[in-house]
Amino acid sequence: MDRRKIIIDTDPGQDDAAAIMMAFAHPEKLEILGLCAVAGNVPLSFTSRNLRIVCELCGRPDAAVYEGALKPLNRPQVTAEHVHGRTGLDGVELPEPVMAAQAKHAVDFIIDTLRSEPAGTVTLCTLGPLTNIALALTKAPDIAGRARELVMMGGGFFEGGNITPAAEFNIYVDPEAAKIVFASGMPIVMMPLDVTHQLLTTKARVAKIAALGARPAQVLVDWLAFFERFDIEKYGSDGGPLHDPSVIAYLLKPELFSGRDCNVEIETESELTVGMTVVDWWHVTERPRNVKVMRDVDADGFFDLLAESVARL
Ligand code: BDR
Ligand code: CA
Secondary structure (H helix, E strand, O other): OOOEEEEEEEOOOHHHHHHHHHHHOOOOOEEEEEEEEOOOOOOHHHHHHHHHHHHHHOOOOOOOEEEOOOOOOOOOOOOOHHHHOOOOOOOOOOOOOOOOOOOOEHHHHHHHHHHHOOOOOEEEEEOOOOHHHHHHHHHOHHHHHOEEEEEEEOOOOOOOOOOOOOOOHHHHHOHHHHHHHHOOOOOEEEEOHHHHOOOEOOHHHHHHHHOOOOHHHHHHHHHHHHHHHHHHHHHOOOOOEOOOHHHHHHHHOHHHEEEEEEOEEEOOOOOOOOOOEEEOOOOOOOOOOOEEEEEEEOHHHHHHHHHHHHHHO
16 A cells, blocks of 8 residues: 555544544554644634644654634534533543644645645545635635545435434535535545444444553543443444544545445535535436445444554554
């Protein structure tokens, strides 16, 4: 496998943290050019702080963290403290980060990186609302043709939504941004709720991570315990769905996932279904197939990869 250059755009979030840990664990496969914070699960001041906490936990205070959009393109901010806690990373007490964010804005970092790296070599990994990417595409439309692909956690179709009956949180928070990204022509791989609802943090799977013993593993177990309490109540399952690491797992082991190329459009008008990802799974329209939509995952293989990754930190 070639070493992929990636930019992670994120709103940590305990499941974002798990994804970032997985990415830092494989430096021979993933070169992280930078990590961008966006407002999402909690306001930007917290997502930036949390991102830096995760970098330090992974022993990477040298990583480049950029701060991006403070709010969605043209809607009031919606956050998810009811899932992630007041700070977005509730579940364990950790020291405030020492490392600072870079002075450059995340949107400029994304544009400059896509323009300066050879075309087709940088993968955008998005774990939160798509505001930063949409702003970058609006300011510099040429970057759509320069990314290798954009792999995102967002949307849902057969499973419906998790913040409204029709919409998944990351798309719902900034549907106008999602619309810009999905219409950009950038090759997109989408990890919807249809995949992530299969990735349950069951007691047996979390016990394997706990058995690793080291500090990053313990912190992750505490984060997962906090994060899943809401979902266990909501879905009545053994464990909650672990969404965002699916993006990084796809880069490391794409064979764990299966899906198909479809047209996906974003609803931005309807009060009832705003933020819905309308997937033409059965190809009943002639609309262009703009997204590789994943639908199934080898969940045990995914959790083995997560445990192997955390063991490497
Ligand atoms: C997504 O929303 C956030 O709460 C999670 O971090 C994940 O990115 C799941 O709908
Ligand atoms: Ca997230």
